[in-house]
Amino acid sequence: MLRLVNTAGGSHDFTAPEFFAAAHIKADHRGFIRNGSVEIPSGQAREIALLPKAGRYKVKCTHTMHKMLGMSGEILVR
Numbered sequence: 001m002l003r004l005v006n007t008a009g010g011s012h013d014f015t016a017p018e019f020f021a022a023a024h025i026k027a028d029h030r031g032f033i034r035n036g037s038v039e040i041p042s043g044q045a046r047e048i049a050l051l052p053k054a055g056r057y058k059v060k061c062t063h064t065m066h067k068m069l070g071m072s073g074e075i076l077v078r
Contacts, residue, residue, distance in 0.1 A: 002048045006040040012061045012071070014038045019057035019075050023050040037062065052077040 006012050017036025025033065026049035032038050033048070040046050052075075060072035 002050055002052075003045060004038060004040050004048075005045040006042060009042055010063075011039060011041045012063060012066065014040065014059060015062045016057050016059040016075060018055075019052065019059065019077075020050075022053040022055060022057070024053075025050045054078055 004014050015037040020033050020036050029048045029050070032046055038046055038048065054077050057075040057077070058072070059075050060067045063071075
């Protein structure tokens with residue numbers, strides 16, 4: 001289970017297209033993912049049932065200026 005929590009005052013997204021493309025995602029949870037991205041409104045959480053594939057994947061928030069503010073990283077699945 002992947003649980004994404006947004007405690008900020010504005011919305012964010014969790015964008016990792018290669019990660020989501022490689023993962024086996026529960027059918028009724030696929031609707032949360034659009035173009036490799038999950039939108040998480042302010043003060044909310046999203047849970048996605050998935051089985052990730054081993055590898056390294058880039059992740060970032062694509063909202064304006066958010067990547068420049070450090071909202072990027074890497075997912076490592078072993």
